[in-house]
Amino acid sequence: PKPNGDPSAMQMKSYACQRRTPLKHHNSFLTEALEILSQNAEYNDNEGRSVAFRRAASVLKALPHRVKTIEDLRCLPCLGDHSQRVIKEILEDGSSREVESTRQSEQFQTMKALTGIFGVGVRTADRWFREGLRSPDDLIRTGQQLNRAQQAGLQYYDDLQKPVTKAEADVISDIVEKAVHAVLPGAEIQLMGGFRRGKEVGHDVDFLITHPEEGKEEGLMPKITNWLEEQGLLLYQKTTRNSYLEKMDGPARPPNNMDRFERCFSIFKLQKSAVRCKSNSTASVEDVSRGGENERPSEHHSEESGWRAVRVDLVVSPYSQFAFATLGWTGSKLFERELRRWAGQEKHMSLSSHALYDSKQNLYLRAKTEEEIFAYLGLEFIPPSERNA
Ligand code: 8DG
Ligand code: MN
Ligand code: MN
Known part of the structure; x- marks a missing residue:
């Protein structure tokens, strides 16, 4: 590790599970925009693109300061061309046309409203959208076939x-x-x-x-x-x-x-x-x-x-399995995803909410605490309050 105080010591790690990500950060004006694009990609069944935008947003959440110029992005990992373009536009013009038009689009708003119903996933919402439905009310009005979860989702929609x-x-x-x-x-x-x-x-x-x-x-x-x-x-x-x-x-x-x-x-x-x-x-x-x-x-x-x-x-x-379950159910979703990617790509291990398997040694690693799991993975322990990636 480089000495503290030296700006080059502030090296941003590329996996979210290597970083501390607090709940409150300095770049919501950028991360909210990138997360709109991530969500939109998810609605369009493009997982790779969705994760790429989410990773980019997550890097900005871990920064100890507000991004003021494009220069501030130098040396940051996980920022693809597309994310950089969006950030640049927001820094220069105050907003991104792509993000704003996505936010306003009928498809985005419909998918948001319909997947917001408990029991409704992207597939179902997309099918309803293509059939011309736009809102929870439309489902009731047109008498759609609903499973038990979706019925409850509609019944308690406002509360939920x-x-x-x-x-x-x-x-x-x-x-x-x-x-x-x-x-x-x-x-x-x-x-x-x-x-x-x-x-x-x-x-x-x-x-x-x-x-x-x-x-x-x-x-x-x-x-x-x-x-x-x-x-x-x-x-x-x-x-x-x-x-x-x-x-x-x-x-x-x-x-x-x-x-x-x-x-x-x-x-x-x-x-x-x-x-x-x-x-x-x-x-x-x-x-x-x-x-x-x-x-x-x-x-x-x-x-x-x-x-x-x-x-x-x-x-x-x-x-x-309690330690693994604890780690797996604490989130955030991106933090979990990055932990598993780190385990697989960097350590040849397979992490789930049940266990950690070491492919090189061919064995399951036992753990009583989250700290032990981070140690097996060769990661510094990140407390739950800093897993808001
Ligand atoms: P929120 O409810 O405030 O919106 O945020 P959250 O608590 O972070 O989200 P969540 O959707 O309630 O998920 C909590 C954690 O649970 C999340 O980090 C990932 C984990 N999780 C699921 N589904 C599953 C699953 O099927 N298996 C496992 N192991 N974990 C899951 O959400
Ligand atoms: Mn949950
Ligand atoms: Mn939750």
């Missing part, structure tokens, strides 16, 4: 569009803790995702659950969701086994013995009074456990009721 606050996440944490301990004493629950990285708001609340006695966690999820359902706290839930392996690990998925994560996508019914109580720090979970009043089957408007819908993700991990 509203950011979840940390205060709400804390109330949900108390509820999840109570549910888990009711069905499995001694279980451990950890808040994951954006809130673990220090975000003040999120689109959902993520939890990881385990038990120090390996095996005790098996079959836990249905017990948790049954308890929650009995208390009238769940508006929607779908529990899946193995979805992670199928979706994200592709052909290189680890062997069956690790196929054991249970995941639950859910929508909680959160009493607003509980959040107010919690803010006054007089909360009791009893306040939030009354449900059961009759709901209208159609769209829910939380202004008119005492509760709101909140997206919650629950994951159950065996204790032996």
Whole structure:
């Protein structure tokens, strides 16, 4: 490492997992623009392009100062011609024509609105767009075939569009803790995702659950969701086994013995009074456990009721995989992606939320903490609050 104080010592590393990326940074005026282009590429099923723009944005998030001139970009990694052109235009003219026309485009706005519905992915949204649909209302109006998730997504659309606050996440944490301990004493629950990285708001609340006695966690999820359902706290839930392996690990998925994560996508019914109580720090979970009043089957408007819908993700991990699961569910998504790319390309290892496999030694590396995993990977430990890549 070069000495501190020397400007050339400020060398930007090229993998996001080698850098510290705080939540608040100095270049939102540029990163928001690049992220529009990234999102648009994703809507057009161009993953390579999408990741390239996201990496470029991420480099700017890690800079300790605001970019003022194009000279400031010299020596920075991950900035392709296209990203540089966009940055240059914003620095010179205050905005980029490509970004602004993308933002205004009917396709972009429609895809944003439709993929914003819980249960709707890019494929489905794109099909609806090509059929002439433009908004959630259009889906209802034209009587589209919807699966159970999408029906819930529409029913609670307004609520789920509203950011979840940390205060709400804390109330949900108390509820999840109570549910888990009711069905499995001694279980451990950890808040994951954006809130673990220090975000003040999120689109959902993520939890990881385990038990120090390996095996005790098996079959836990249905017990948790049954308890929650009995208390009238769940508006929607779908529990899946193995979805992670199928979706994200592709052909290189680890062997069956690790196929054991249970995941639950859910929508909680959160009493607003509980959040107010919690803010006054007089909360009791009893306040939030009354449900059961009759709901209208159609769209829910939380202004008119005492509760709101909140997206919650629950994951159950065996204790032996807990460190990997913790690392894998903390995010950000780009940070995770870069960790796996680093492992594969630089270390000939394969990292997942279950395990770390060393291809050279032909063995799985055990870890009890995130710190150990970073060490195996030859990376400096990056705390969750600096993983906002
Ligand atoms: P937000 O909710 O505030 O918008 O941000 P977030 O908490 O960072 O995003 P998230 O969509 O809730 O995702 C949280 C982390 O969970 C993210 O870093 C990646 C991880 N994650 C998924 N899906 C899957 C999956 O199927 N498997 C694994 N291992 N991780 C996943 O989102
Ligand atoms: Mn989240
Ligand atoms: Mn989530």
